[in-house]
Amino acid sequence: MKEKTMPLYAPPKRSAESSPLRLGIVGLGTVGVGVLRLLEKNAAVIAARAGCALKVVAVSSRDRHRNRGVDLSGYRWYEQPEALVDDPEVDVVIELIGGAEGAARSVVKKALQAVKPVVTANKALIAVHGVELADIAQKNSVPLMFEAAVAGGIPVIKAIREGLAADHLYWVGGILNGTCNYILSTMRKTGRDFAEILKEAQALGYAEADPSTDIDGIDTAHKLCILAALSFGMPVDFSSIYIEGIRHIGADDLHFAEKMGYRLKLLGISCLTRNGELEARVHPCLVAGGHPLGYVDGVFNAIVAKGDFIGQLTLEGPGAGAGPTATAVVADLIDVARGSTVPVWGAYHSGGSPIRSVSRDMFEGPYYIRVDVNDRPGVVADITACLRDCGVSLKSMLQEEERYETEGTFKNVPLVFITHSTLEASVMRAISLISALPQVVGQPVMIRMIGHT
Ligand SMILES: NC(=O)C1=CN([C@@H]2O[C@H](COP(=O)(O)OP(=O)(O)OC[C@H]3O[C@@H](n4cnc5c(N)ncnc54)[C@H](OP(=O)(O)O)[C@@H]3O)[C@@H](O)[C@H]2O)C=CC1
Numbered sequence: 001m002k003e004k005t006m007p008l009y010a011p012p013k014r015s016a017e018s019s020p021l022r023l024g025i026v027g028l029g030t031v032g033v034g035v036l037r038l039l040e041k042n043a044a045v046i047a048a049r050a051g052c053a054l055k056v057v058a059v060s061s062r063d064r065h066r067n068r069g070v071d072l073s074g075y076r077w078y079e080q081p082e083a084l085v086d087d088p089e090v091d092v093v094i095e096l097i098g099g100a101e102g103a104a105r106s107v108v109k110k111a112l113q114a115v116k117p118v119v120t121a122n123k124a125l126i127a128v129h130g131v132e133l134a135d136i137a138q139k140n141s142v143p144l145m146f147e148a149a150v151a152g153g154i155p156v157i158k159a160i161r162e163g164l165a166a167d168h169l170y171w172v173g174g175i176l177n178g179t180c181n182y183i184l185s186t187m188r189k190t191g192r193d194f195a196e197i198l199k200e201a202q203a204l205g206y207a208e209a210d211p212s213t214d215i216d217g218i219d220t221a222h223k224l225c226i227l228a229a230l231s232f233g234m235p236v237d238f239s240s241i242y243i244e245g246i247r248h249i250g251a252d253d254l255h256f257a258e259k260m261g262y263r264l265k266l267l268g269i270s271c272l273t274r275n276g277e278l279e280a281r282v283h284p285c286l287v288a289g290g291h292p293l294g295y296v297d298g299v300f301n302a303i304v305a306k307g308d309f310i311g312q313l314t315l316e317g318p319g320a321g322a323g324p325t326a327t328a329v330v331a332d333l334i335d336v337a338r339g340s341t342v343p344v345w346g347a348y349h350s351g352g353s354p355i356r357s358v359s360r361d362m363f364e365g366p367y368y369i370r371v372d373v374n375d376r377p378g379v380v381a382d383i384t385a386c387l388r389d390c391g392v393s394l395k396s397m398l399q400e401e402e403r404y405e406t407e408g409t410f411k412n413v414p415l416v417f418i419t420h421s422t423l424e425a426s427v428m429r430a431i432s433l434i435s436a437l438p439q440v441v442g443q444p445v446m447i448r449m450i451g452h453t
């Protein structure tokens with residue numbers, strides 16, 4: 001057995017048992033203000049569970065004069081978030097700025113180097129610089145906590161790192177971005193426009209400062225990177241994760257998916273392959289009816305974990321927004337106050353390079369392929385010949401009544417094919433042959449699928 005490399009963490013020193021744990025918050029946006037409100041409203045229950053009061057003493061944000069709807073007069077204000085770390089009365093630093101670089105990174109690094117516990121909701125930072133930060137935290141025996149970084153209010157990090165600590169997990173993934181799930185499920189239910197629904201998600205405080213981070217799948221990949229690291233006990237190289245967002249998803253594909261008994265979700269999926277390699281990917285995915293992820297709608301997130309002894313476990317709840325995210329941040333603060341901590345990646349190990357995901361050629365599963373064609377005799381035979389030549393087996397096919405404009409005497413119609421489980425490399429080859437057929441209009445659309453379990 002490997003020697004444990006991380007000494008036990010001692011709770012931050014307070015002047016007396018009864019004295020409060022003193023907090024400094026950098027970033028007073030959706031989550032920062034949510035944390036202030038929660039700490040104030042639930043102060044008594046939080047103190048009872050933490051063993052001491054949690055008291056905010058200092059804050060920092062960009063604009064001192066912005067009305068945030070909360071009274072900040074009782075806190076010391078820092079123009080520079082790094083200066084807050086130097087405040088000797090700040091026991092714990094709470095980073096709620098966001099972003100993998102800039103002030104968020106320098107504040108967290110500085111706090112850990114100063115042996116001040118850090119609580120953050122910043123998945124970008126942990127996914128991209130987690131290895132470096134975890135090394136500092138472990139070297140200094142200081143907690144680096146990030147429950148809020150994955151799936152907002154769902155305590156998934158605690159569940160995986162502590163609740164499932166005894167099991168060998170081999171699959172973990174799910175719906176990890178509230179904004180995308182809100183957009184896709186609202187589009188499906190209302191038929192409304194993508195851009196309009198995105199604006200709504202922004203107004204509700206779900207979206208990242210730059211919402212392309214959400215809709216291009218990057219936020220999901222950040223969270224997946226953290227989940228995979230915790231599930232498989234070692235850091236994951238973020239740059240190796242395959243990422244595809246939801247910009248290209250149109251009403252047609254939502255319609256066909258529904259008609260064929262599937263729901264379209266943006267999923268983050270990570271698993272160990274038959275060869276024991278890591279597979280980590282983010283992409284829109286058709287989920288079969290009856291699958292636990294199929295009916296998770298709106299801003300809700302859900303995570304499925306599979307392990308040798310647990311079997312399959314699903315956690316579902318609000319994945320974004322001020323209230324849910326604040327509960328995760330404050331739960332971490334309570335752990336810090338109690339002096340309880342766990343190794344950052346869930347296992348005591350001596351470090352090592354982050355593991356990389358296999359490439360997309362190796363992905364395996366069923367696929368949905370939509371091809372818009374000029375409806376001439378033999379077109380289906382030509383397409384299925386391409387699939388046959390690439391070793392791709394068909395499970396089902398759908399052709400609706402023609403709905404497209406006429407072109408000459410033949411109409412353009414969408415054909416939808418669902419394949420049996422197959423290698424992505426074969427599907428990509430087949431699609432490139434299909435797109436070269438003269439009857440094919442535009443580019444075929446390919447969407448990955450997962451089955452019932
Ligand atoms: N919103 C959500 O539902 C969730 C968010 N998160 C994560 O929580 C973190 C915060 O997100 P959220 O509250 O939504 O973000 P917001 O954009 O609402 O707030 C960010 C805050 O950081 C402040 N800020 C930005 N740059 C600096 C800087 N250089 N120095 C000091 N303060 C700065 C801003 O200041 P000012 O207000 O003065 O402009 C603002 O108050 C992010 O890491 C995000 O990914 C995690 C889970 C859910």
Ligand SMILES: N[C@@H](CCO)C(=O)O
Binds near residue numbers: 151206208214
């Ligand atoms: N922008 C993120 C916030 C929660 O991490 C989301 O929509 O899920």
